[in-house]
Amino acid sequence: METQEKEFKSIEVFNVTSDIYSQAITGELIGMSNFATLAETIDDPHEKMEAVEHADSERRHAEGFMAYAKKLGLNVNINLKGSYWNRIREQFLNYAAKKDFIACIIIQEVMLEAFAISMYTDAGNALGGASKKLFLSIAEEEKEHMDHSVELLQEELHKDPDTFIKKFEGIHFNCMTILSEFSARTDLKGHCGVCNGDCMKNALHHVNLNVDSLRGNALALYAKALDTIGIPGEKSIVWIAKLPA
Amino acid sequence: MRTSELEELPISKIKAIYDYIPPRGIFKMHVKSLTGIETNGLYIDTFIAPDKLNAQNLRANIQKVKDAVKVVHHLNIKMAILGGFTSLLLEGNFNDFEDYDMVLTTGNSLTSAYVVKGLEKAAREHGISMSESNVLVIGATGDIGMACTNYLKGKVNRLLLCARNMNRLKTFGQRLLDEGHEVKYSSDLSELAPEADLIISVASSSEIAISSLKPKVIICDAGYPKNLEEKVEKVPGVFLFHGGMGQLKHGYSFNPDYTSQFYRYPAPHLGHGCIIEIILMAFEGIKENFSMGKGNITSEKIDLMYELSLKHGIELAPFYNSDGILEASKNNSTT
Ligand SMILES: NC(=O)c1ccc[n+]([C@@H]2O[C@H](COP(=O)([O-])OP(=O)(O)OC[C@H]3O[C@@H](n4cnc5c(N)ncnc54)[C@H](OP(=O)(O)O)[C@@H]3O)[C@@H](O)[C@H]2O)c1
Numbered sequence: 420m421e422t423q424e425k426e427f428k429s430i431e432v433f434n435v436t437s438d439i440y441s442q443a444i445t446g447e448l449i450g451m452s453n454f455a456t457l458a459e460t461i462d463d464p465h466e467k468m469e470a471v472e473h474a475d476s477e478r479r480h481a482e483g484f485m486a487y488a489k490k491l492g493l494n495v496n497i498n499l500k501g502s503y504w505n506r507i508r509e510q511f512l513n514y515a516a517k518k519d520f521i522a523c524i525i526i527q528e529v530m531l532e533a534f535a536i537s538m539y540t541d542a543g544n545a546l547g548g549a550s551k552k553l554f555l556s557i558a559e560e561e562k563e564h565m566d567h568s569v570e571l572l573q574e575e576l577h578k579d580p581d582t583f584i585k586k587f588e589g590i591h592f593n594c595m596t597i598l599s600e601f602s603a604r605t606d607l608k609g610h611c612g613v614c615n616g617d618c619m620k621n622a623l624h625h626v627n628l629n630v631d632s633l634r635g636n637a638l639a640l641y642a643k644a645l646d647t648i649g650i651p652g653e654k655s656i657v658w659i660a661k662l663p664a
Numbered sequence: 665m666r667t668s669e670l671e672e673l674p675i676s677k678i679k680a681i682y683d684y685i686p687p688r689g690i691f692k693m694h695v696k697s698l699t700g701i702e703t704n705g706l707y708i709d710t711f712i713a714p715d716k717l718n719a720q721n722l723r724a725n726i727q728k729v730k731d732a733v734k735v736v737h738h739l740n741i742k743m744a745i746l747g748g749f750t751s752l753l754l755e756g757n758f759n760d761f762e763d764y765d766m767v768l769t770t771g772n773s774l775t776s777a778y779v780v781k782g783l784e785k786a787a788r789e790h791g792i793s794m795s796e797s798n799v800l801v802i803g804a805t806g807d808i809g810m811a812c813t814n815y816l817k818g819k820v821n822r823l824l825l826c827a828r829n830m831n832r833l834k835t836f837g838q839r840l841l842d843e844g845h846e847v848k849y850s851s852d853l854s855e856l857a858p859e860a861d862l863i864i865s866v867a868s869s870s871e872i873a874i875s876s877l878k879p880k881v882i883i884c885d886a887g888y889p890k891n892l893e894e895k896v897e898k899v900p901g902v903f904l905f906h907g908g909m910g911q912l913k914h915g916y917s918f919n920p921d922y923t924s925q926f927y928r929y930p931a932p933h934l935g936h937g938c939i940i941e942i943i944l945m946a947f948e949g950i951k952e953n954f955s956m957g958k959g960n961i962t963s964e965k966i967d968l969m970y971e972l973s974l975k976h977g978i979e980l981a982p983f984y985n986s987d988g989i990l991e992a993s994k995n996n997s998t999t
Pocket residue numbers: 747748749752772775802803804805806807808809826827828829830832866867868869871872886887888889907908909936937938939958
């Protein structure tokens with residue numbers, strides 16, 4: 420590993436790059452698990468197959484990140500039980516247990532994907548080189564997932580706007596609160612259990628990133644997705660403003 | 665159950681990410697006319713943070729304004745006013761929105777109307793004759809400044825015009841001189857201020873400081889940011905009010921009601937001239953862009969908008985500044 424570390428400008432860059440990959444891989448594995456769970460809850464055979472296919476695509480993303488991390492000799496730490504990721508997973512499992520397919524889609528395909536797409540884009544652009552290509556191409560695939568689900572949710576909203584928006588609001592506060600605590604300037608609920616050593620947020624500047632723009636871009640993409648689904652902007656702004664920060 | 669609708673919007677909590685937020689509606693408005701007509705509107709915020717309003721962010725800011733208009737279009741709303749700095753960013757140019765089947769305005773005709781009518785009223789109440797007064801316009805080459813100047817020419821003793829860019833100022837000043845008006849223009853405010861009886865400040869600048877004033881001067885401050893009061897030489901007898909505002913006698917309501925956060929004024933139901941302009945356009949079913957571009961606002965447009973305003977029960981706001989309602993207005997400030 421020592422030889423690999425030399426490819427990085429500094430030990431700080433090596434560490435923060437390792438942490439970015441650790442988060443990405445852990446996130447993909449959470450996504451994979453979520454879709455696998457979803458497949459369990461679905462009765463319709465076609466939708467079941469689609470969920471498995473999605474799970475497999477998240478698995479491939481995780482593998483892609485893992486392979487490249489290995490090549491770079493990064494110090495990767497995968498931890499699905501890390502506090503934030505685990506709480507998000509638990510929220511997902513809650514809705515899955517109730518066979519609430521729409522809620523599961525909202526959590527995985529809107530909330531988690533908005534953060535993934537935005538942060539992969541920012542991280543890819545900041546890391547540059549082959550990492551950039553990898554992050555951006557995965558972000559592109561995640562975007563397709565998201566667009567597809569947004570269409571489905573538009574139809575759902577159309578059927579009964581009031582009920583749908585109420586439901587979305589509940590899910591927002593259950594899940595986005597966790598993502599918001601996770602992406603706040605300081606880990607609001609303690610160490611994430613994924614980063615090596617200290618929280619990587621303190622070291623993002625070594626790769627020309629900062630937590631405000633990562634978080635701002637992610638929430639902006641989330642807000643845009645909500646706009647496209649058809650949730651009134653005056654509602655979503657209040658939801659977002661009330662997230663812990 | 666959450667009752668987010670009734671709670672305040674904690675804008676302070678999103679400070680760090682404020683300018684990342686895509687433009688969106690914030691609250692709905694409902695307005696009534698004296699004639700009994702009612703209409704609804706939506707306040708859309710561009711989420712451009714005040715400290716990002718600089719040349720460095722010009723392109724991003726223009727994009728945000730365009731995105732905000734796109735929001736209007738997506739919501740199938742058929743008319744919009746680009747208020748405050750949004751029309752400034754586009755310089756009143758609406759060409760990009762031609763495909764939207766939407767009526768637009770900068771709202772500057774009615775803002776100008778409230779400015780000049782307010783000045784006339786204040787002069788009247790203070791026993792000052794307009795025709796004998798020298799009127800200083802700070803920001804004279806801007807859209808509102810030009811509109812006010814063109815409206816006042818021929819009605820006052822002398823026009824004193826101020827702006828920084830000397831070329832534009834000279835072109836405008838010379839045109840007025842050629843028309844036979846008494847005009848003095850300068851980019852140095854201190855050359856003009858000592859002669860002024862009445863002052864209109866419509867520059868978007870926080871740097872304007874006025875001193876060496878005559879003893880009884882009336883100042884209408886319609887520019888933003890609102891900090892002229894701190895920068896005016898403290899002379900007793902100076903009457904400074906915030907202009908460009910109207911009062912909707914039949915009221916308005918916001919949903920959610922953010923009036924305590926966004927729209928706090930010392931008298932009930934005050935509104936910006938620009939916003940009221942679109943309300944009047946809605947009341948009247950005006951189907952064409954009204955105020956657009958720069959320097960196109962005629963005295964006819966000003967008078968038309970002001971007449972419509974009165975027709976619908978929207979009057980000049982009582983005189984006030986950051987200290988509250990001013991003495992001369994105290995008896996007619998409540999509705
Ligand atoms: N009360 C209301 O309802 C209302 C409604 C709309 C707008 N407004 C406000 O009215 C103001 C004018 O709007 P507008 O559309 O006319 O803007 P505009 O077209 O940009 O005009 C601004 C004018 O101010 C001049 N200026 C800027 N900084 C100056 C300085 N430091 N000293 C002297 N002149 C200066 C500009 O010329 P140079 O650049 O050459 O100096 C220009 O003549 C803005 O602040 C706007 O926010 C109020």
